[in-house]
Amino acid sequence: xxxxxxxxxxxxxxxxxxxxxxxxxxxxxxxxxxxxxxxxxxxxxxxxxxxxxxxxxxxxxxxxxxxxxxxxxxxxxxxxxxxxxxxxxxxxxxxxxxxxxxxxxxxxxxxxxx
Amino acid sequence: xxxxxxxxxxxxxxxxxxxxxxxxxxxxxxxxxxxxxxxxxxxxxxxxxxxxxxxxxxxxxxxxxxxxxxxxxxxxxxxxxxxxxxxxxxxxxxxxxxxxxxxxxxxxxxxxxx
Numbered sequence: 498x499x500x501x502x503x504x505x506x507x508x509x510x511x512x513x514x515x516x517x518x519x520x521x522x523x524x525x526x527x528x529x530x531x532x533x534x535x536x537x538x539x540x541x542x543x544x545x546x547x548x549x550x551x552x553x554x555x556x557x558x559x560x561x562x563x564x565x566x567x568x569x570x571x572x573x574x575x576x577x578x579x580x581x582x583x584x585x586x587x588x589x590x591x592x593x594x595x596x597x598x599x600x601x602x603x604x605x606x607x608x609x610x611x
Numbered sequence: 612x613x614x615x616x617x618x619x620x621x622x623x624x625x626x627x628x629x630x631x632x633x634x635x636x637x638x639x640x641x642x643x644x645x646x647x648x649x650x651x652x653x654x655x656x657x658x659x660x661x662x663x664x665x666x667x668x669x670x671x672x673x674x675x676x677x678x679x680x681x682x683x684x685x686x687x688x689x690x691x692x693x694x695x696x697x698x699x700x701x702x703x704x705x706x707x708x709x710x711x712x713x714x715x716x717x718x719x720x721x722x723x724x725x
Contacts, residue, residue, distance in 0.1 A: 530713050539615075539702050539716030540654075547711050585654065587714075598667065599644070599714055603653035 500524075503586050503602030510576055511610050518605040519570040520586035528589035529562050529569035530599070535582050543584075544571070566591065576609050583607070615717035617703050623723045629691040632720045635684055636705030644714060645678055645688050646702040654702070660686065661708070693724045 503520045510516060520529070528547055532540035544555050546562035546569060553560055559572045569588070573580055586602040616635040624630050636643045644659040658668040663680045671678070675694070680686040690697055700721050704714040 528711065528713075532716075537718075539704075539718050541716070542713050545711075545713050598656065598659060601646075601654040601656075 501586055501588055501600050501602040503605060505605055506603070507606040507608070509608045509610065512576060512578060514576055516573040516576055516580070516607060517570060518584060518586075519568060520588070520602045521568040522588065522600075523567065525566040525591040526588035526600075527566075527591045529560070530587040530589075531558075531560050531569075531571045532585045532587060533582050534585065534604075540585055573607075576607075578609050578611055581607055581609050615703055615705050615715055617701075617717035617720050619720060620718065621721045621723075623725065624693055626694055626724055627692045628724075629689065630693045630697075630722060630724075632688040632701050632703075632722070634686045634688070634703030634717060636686070636703070637715055638684065639707065640705035640715075641683070641708050642706045642714075643680060643686050644702075644704040644706075645686070646704065648700045648702060648719070657688070657701075690722075693722075695724045698723050 501520045501522050530545050531543045533543050534540040544553050544560040549562055549566050550564045551562040557574045562569055583604040583606050585604045587599045618633045641662050645657040647655050647657055657670045658678045659666055660680045678688045700719045702716050702719045704716045706712050706714040
């Protein structure tokens with residue numbers, strides 16, 4: 498079945514540094530979503546991408562939907578301590594129609610040193 | 612809307628007991644998902660429903676797991692009998708149909724089987 502390879506698995510960075518993470522797949526996706534999960538909470542949507550090549554920003558976050566439809570990246574600029582958490586990519590597989598399922602990457606655990 | 616509501620938030624049970632997890636999706640959403648999250652496997656899709664009908668239950672680990680959606684506003688995930696390896700955080704999520712909508716997650720149920 499479809500799989501998403503998310504990297505890196507974890508990152509330890511200094512406050513103020515930029516962060517980059519990505520997801521790749523051998524399958525084509527219609528939609529790419531990026532979620533953040535705080536400890537003890539469910540994942541919360543950060544950015545949604547619906548079109549190949551689309552580049553979208555949300556504050557210090559920027560994400561892109563790869564032109565091949567098989568990858569996406571998320572950048573966080575000037576990290577702050579509250580950026581700590583687990584970041585997940587998720588994709589909706591392309592079957593030529595409306596499909597409900599979302600496939601999730603295994604997550605990138607971000608730690609920020611003040 | 613209050614978002615996706617899950618209960619209980621925490622459940623501790625003895626091996627062999629039946630466990631029932633509950634979910635109320637966002638009103639109007641016609642897709643409902645059950646996920647399990649562990650350190651080893653990340654977020655795994657167990658089953659999802661569309662208009663109260665199970666569409667894909669291939670992620671349900673064993674016959675001990677069952678899920679129902681008797682109406683558009685309620686779903687249950689049952690484990691009978693429970694085992695220590697079922698210990699995990701179980702998330703419910705919901706979304707609208709269509710290619711351009713994202714899934715919203717509940718806060719999860721942390722299950723511990725001793």
